[in-house]
Amino acid sequence: MEIKNAHGYHLLKCVRSYIELRMYAGFNLHTERSIQAIRDELLKFSTLIRYEQLTQSVNPGAKSWNFPKIHSHQHMVNDILEKGVTLNYNMKPNEKMHGLLKDTYQMRTNFKDVAEQVFIILACLDIQAESVLI
Numbered sequence: 001m002e003i004k005n006a007h008g009y010h011l012l013k014c015v016r017s018y019i020e021l022r023m024y025a026g027f028n029l030h031t032e033r034s035i036q037a038i039r040d041e042l043l044k045f046s047t048l049i050r051y052e053q054l055t056q057s058v059n060p061g062a063k064s065w066n067f068p069k070i071h072s073h074q075h076m077v078n079d080i081l082e083k084g085v086t087l088n089y090n091m092k093p094n095e096k097m098h099g100l101l102k103d104t105y106q107m108r109t110n111f112k113d114v115a116e117q118v119f120i121i122l123a124c125l126d127i128q129a130e131s132v133l134i
Helices: 005-027 032-058 072-083 095-108 114-133
Strands: none
Touching: 005 032, 005 072, 032 072, 095 114
């Protein structure tokens, strides 16, 4: 069978494998069979992604598939074995802690030299907090 859009078909296979991993992560109960199925799917997903990364070296202008959460599945089996099903814990425990930085960035900077501006603003907030405690 000839595939007219090989790149699109490969993307479809990657997305399907990713969805399979998400499905396994959502199980309420894991058995040895489900853990082995996750390992098998992880191997398949890693192979598909590795192939895509190799094709990028041929075409450097292609869109990168390297996104932060792509790596999170690599630890799924160990996390399930150590902590139980994924419903028992949150994958992003520190998300709420970024609120002050986000608000400072959006409301109090001119979006240039942001690191320096945020540092000064947070230092002022720390000084204000200390003066309240005194």
